[in-house]
Amino acid sequence: MNPKTVSRILFLFLLLATHLLSAQLLLNKNLSLQVSNQRMDNVLEILSNKGDFYFSYNSKIVNKDSLVSLSAQNKSLKEILSLLFNESYEFRESGNYIIIRKAPIRMTMVTERAVNEDRIYSVSGFVYNRETGSAISEASIYEKKLLAAALSNQNGYFKIRLKSSKAAVAELNVSKEFYMDTMVRIETRHDQQLTVTLMPLENTEENVTVSPLDYLIPDLIQALNLVQQKHYPLPVDTGTVERTGAGRFLLSSQQKIQSLNLRKFFTERPFQVSLTPGLSTHGRLSPQVVNNFSFNVLGGYTAGTHGFELGGLFNIDKKEVKYFQLAGLFNIDGGKFTGFQLAGINNTVLDSVRGFQVGGVNNLVKGKFTGFQLGGVYNHVTDSVKGFQLAGVGNFARKKVSGLQVAGVANFSNKEINGVQIAGVINYTKRLKGVQIGLINIVDSSDGYSIGLINVVLKGYHKLAVSSNEVTGFNLAFKTGNQKFYSILQAGMHTGNLNKAYAFGYGLGSEMPLNKKKNIAFNPELISQYLYLGSWNYLNLLNRAQLQLHVKINKFISVYGGPSYNVFVSDQWAGIAGYRYPVPKSGYGTHSYSNRVSGWWGWNAGINIF
Structure with a gap:
């Protein structure tokens, strides 16, 4: 092998060995410290800077505000830390970190056994906090196979009775919220006493890291989780059946x-x-x-x-x-439900539902609903609905509804309806992509059809119309909905000493643009009006089909006019002084369908505002 290559390998090996050795000797590093009435967190900063390492600890176990006075010359870091903290703390190295934590309580498990030939044997004992040694109350002690369980009392004491089995050893589990679970193996068919310790879970949000920065800058303590340790997150309390x-x-x-x-x-x-x-x-x-x-x-x-x-x-x-859940009064489910659910009063599901749900009074679903939901009074879904909601009084869906909502009084969808809403009084949705049928329909924006006495589309079609026709010389109408389909509330009158007439009614219409600018359009409309001709004892019903050419002058004003065909249903045989009779006036060309029904061609012209 090339001598240069060998030299490089040896050099890298020495560097690695030096690094590993230094990482293992942080607690043995000699330091000097001279402080008087200094805060504990500042003292740790000074040590961190002198030794060029990090401290990590949980803020709940170290009193950072305590005042410290200490004189230590050329002592190991472990000795200095032992002087700063008492024997209930321990110090561990992890890379370039010194981890300060509570030393576990050294408790030996004392087990006293006595043979029990009966079918039932008992296990008793105490549960303690491993760090503090304090008793833990309300800890669960249980055996999974036999489904036996007990809770510790305020002194940490518990006693659990178990059935004898052929197995020589059984497993006893101990659990407590905010503590790590523990399992203890016990000898079966023996009465025995145990001492069990539980380790608290560490809340990583309370970890503090002290960095080797300039200790002259006060309180440079960063609450950062920089140490790669295994942490056990604390349980999060969520909405449950309890x-x-x-x-x-x-x-x-x-x-x-x-x-x-x-x-x-x-x-x-x-x-x-x-x-x-x-x-x-x-x-x-x-x-x-x-x-x-x-x-x-x-x-x-x-x-x-x-x-x-x-x-x-x-x-x-x-x-x-x-699959199937039936109750005389109510069902409460913390998870998903799938299948058929029936309750005399109430069904509550804290997750989603897929299937058929029937509640004598009401149904409450916290998640998505898919299927058929029937409530005697009220249905409430806090997510989306896909299917059918039927209620005697009202239905509520916080998000999108795809399907059908039917209620005796009101339907409410906070997001969107892609289907049909039918209510005896009022329907509401933020966005309509279907049909609403009700006395009052309210939407924010609409791509569908609202059919009712009052239809309000907040971001839709709103017109105030002033018009005249051959029956009533002055008419005022409010048109609201969307361009495809709007409703009309109209009232009119004809003045004069001998020709008075008053009209009020309801109608439907649509605007059909004839060009790209949409400033010219046809507006077909159907209107039904009651005519008051001097007495409420007679039926005078005027039905008009109007086809109007609509021309927009500017953003707020347009004019319109066109022919109409009228069908007049009346059982009034004679005129009343001061009021118009006949309708239309004499000489106007009409044709008769029966002795009570007549028809004629007429006209209508007016101005739209907005």
């Missing part, structure tokens, strides 16, 4: 605590039977079990159902439910 109104009322505090502690543990069984939540064939771990068949005499609280669930009064499932 947080619903029924969950808060029906579930005990112990059941809610158990649910928080065991959020990572779920298992499956073919069936379960419950009298009430907590009185189940699966015992205290029923909320952690997904069943194929679930029968709840009054009510049950399980992890989920993949098959059939029947509740005399209610069913509460933490996770997904599939």
Whole structure:
């Protein structure tokens, strides 16, 4: 081998060895420190600069504001840190970092065993915080196969009874929110006592890194997670069945605590039977079990159902439910639902639904809904709907609706309707790509058709029209909707001592542009009006079909005019003094369809404003 190549390899090897050696000797590096009444965080900055390394620690375990006085000459970093901190701390090296953390409590597991020939043996003991040594209350101690569980009390004490098995060893699991799970192997068929310690989870947001910067600049402490360590994120509390109104009322505090502690543990069984939540064939771990068949005499609280669930009064499932779920009063599901769901009062699903949902009073879905939803009073979907919503009073969808909404009073879609809305009183959607039918229809923008007495398109077609025709000399109309389809509210009058007439009515119209500029258009319109000719005792109904040529003068004003055909239905046989009779006036060419119905050709002309 070339001597130069050998030299280079040896040089690189020496560099690597030197780096590795220095990385292992940070705590053994000799430093001198002279401080008096200095804040702890400033002292750590000084050490970081003197040794050219980083400190990393959790802000909850180090009091940065404490004042420190120390004189140390040519001592190792480990010795200096031991003088700054007491024996409850330990110091570890990781690359160019010194990690300060609480030393684990040295607790030996004391196990006292006594042979138990009965079918049931007991395991008792205490649960402690591994870092502080304090007792941990409300920790869950459970055996997964037997579905046995217990909670520790305020002193950390627990006792759990287990069935004897042929296996020589069983696994006892201990879980607590904000702590790492622990598993202990125990000897079966023996009464025994244990001491269990749990390690708290580390909140990485509270980590502090001290950088080797100029220590004369105060408080240069950066809350940055620069050390590549294995962290365990703290659990995030999300919306669950336990947080619903029924969950808060029906579930005990112990059941809610158990649910928080065991959020990572779920298992499956073919069936379960419950009298009430907590009185189940699966015992205290029923909320952690997904069943194929679930029968709840009054009510049950399980992890989920993949098959059939029947509740005399209610069913509460933490996770997904599939296929069939029936309850006398209500169902609450924390996960997705797929299939057929029926409840006498309410169905609440905190995720999406795909299938057929029937609630005697209302249905609430927090995710997407796909299928058929029937509510006696109200349906509420906080995401999109794809399918059919039918309610006695109202339907609500926060996002897009693709399909049909039918309600006795109101429909509300906060995003878009791509289908049909039918309501007895009011429909609302932000964007319409279909049809609305209701007394009042309100949309922000429309590419569809609104059919009702009042149609409001906020970014649509709005015209105030002043016109005249052969029956009423002055007419005022408000036209609103979109260009393809708009509604007309119109009132008119004819003055004169001998020819008074008053009219009011409703109509529909459309604007059909004839050129690219859209300043010339045809407007076909149908209007039905009641004519008041001196008495309300008679029916006088004037129906007009108008074809108007519409010419836009500028952005706000246009003129129009054109022919009309009129059909007049009247049972008034004689005129009343001061009011017009006949309609139209004498000498106007008409033709008769019957003794009550006549027709004629007429005209209409006017001005549009806006």
